[in-house]
Amino acid sequence: MSKEGNRGLKLFLELWLLIALLAAFNFYHYYDGGQKKFLVIGIGTAVAFVGFGLFYVFYVRRGES
DSSP, X not given: OOHXXXXXXXXXXXXXXXXXXXXXXXXXXXXXXXXXXXXXXXXXXXXXXHXXXXXXXXXXHHHHO
16 A cells, blocks of 8 residues: 555544544433434434445545555
């Protein structure tokens, strides 16, 4: 893997971790306080987490090979 590929993978993992932390933060606040807006935002960020991962695997990685 080239240096460019390693930088891209590192950037992807950092952003993926931030999305996961945002989802965890919202789910924690939903279970702690019970406000439905945190549940909706948590579900949205969880969908974004999975979608971003699939985008990277099927679009970005496939384009590199």
